[in-house]
Amino acid sequence: MNTVDVLADVKSSMTQRKARRYSEPGRGRRIRCPEEILRDIRGLKLRQRVSLVLGDELLKDELEQTIRNSTVNGVTRADTIRTFQDFLIPQAQPNFVNIGGGIGSAGTGMVVLPVNDIKGNGTTSYNINERQLRSKLAAVYRLVDLLGWSESIYNHISVRLSNESNEYLINPFGLLFNEITASSLVKCDASGNVVDEGSTTLGLNKAGFVLHSTIHEFRPDLNCIIHVHTPDVIAVSSMKCGLLRISQESLVVGNVSYHDYKGILINEEERESIQNDLGTENKIMILRNHGAVICGASIESAFHDLLNFMDACETQVTDIFQVIKFSFY
DSSP states (O other): OHHHHHHHHHHHHHHHHHHHHSOOTTTTTOOHHHHHHHHHHHHHHHHHHHHHHHOOOHHHHHHHHHHHHHHOOOSSHHHHHHHHHHHHHHOOOOOOEEOSSBTTOOOOEEEESSSSOOOOOGGSSSOOOOEEHHHHHHHHHHHHHHTOBTTTOOEEEEEEEEEETTTTEEEEEOOOOGOOOOOTTTEEETTTOOOOEEEESSSOOHHHHHHHHHHHOTTTTTTTEEEOOOHHHHHHHTTTTTTOOOOOHHHHHOOOEEEOOOOOOSSHHHHHHHHHHTTTTEEEETTTTEEEEEESHHHHHHHHHHHHHHHHHHHHHHHHHHHHHHHHO
16 A cells, blocks of 8 residues: 555544544543533523523612611511512423322323422411411422322312411312412311412302311311221221221221211201210221221321321221122122
8 A cells, every 4th residue: 555545534533523522522521411401501590590680780779778677677578579589580380290090180291380389478468387388388298199199179278367366278179189289278267268378269169168177166176177088998998897907007097986977967966966976085086888088187187197096997998808808708
């Protein structure tokens, strides 16, 4: 091979390497994933907002004056500060995930709504106790749905705001459990009259709230009530024996009351019957052929008892099925 051919081969090889270098990343380079690119874009948007504020003299002066007044005179314009905060801090985009397993749950591809969506001026509309209770109650609605214990829009979970106000929070009638947020909860009085409709205009299911108000009125020590009627709970409520002490969870929940459920409460006699059947000690009452109400002094304690009660019902139904199954062999 002569010198001309060698030079031609070298030139061709260099041209190919150069073309490959410009057309594709080198072996030592890492290709950036879409998440990193989106994160950089969000960072650029954040810096753009800050630059916009710093570059606008009027907006900057107003922000400085607001902070100065709040520092000297106390937080008298907290809503204004939060408005600036909402403008400067970009909100996270919702993710698409699988939600819930209950009847009427969202299923695949549903956008996850934030549980605690109270921000900006909304934080000044409620005191700290109500904001915390709203967030906790909304979280319980989501957990019940994720565990597959919701049933479209017909279950209810309520919490007492305080013994002094005699007001309660409950879900708006029309939203699925995976759609409940802290701001959407309805505040009502003991008679079911809406005091604050929240961020929706749906109101509440008065007929469904009667059961809750009956227990809240009779038992001031019970501040949270969870009403469920899943297949396992309905099966146990239909058994003459009731809840059997055959599992650890059934022992944890303690004594259980029973009530012959007659449907929607329409008279005072039925209310008195529920109160008498529940008694002054028990926190769980099985509604015959319907479901159960699980109560607690707090949202946390009621949900803890709910977990154990649901496990106890599932264990009992499974055990009875196995007995029936093997009795035919």
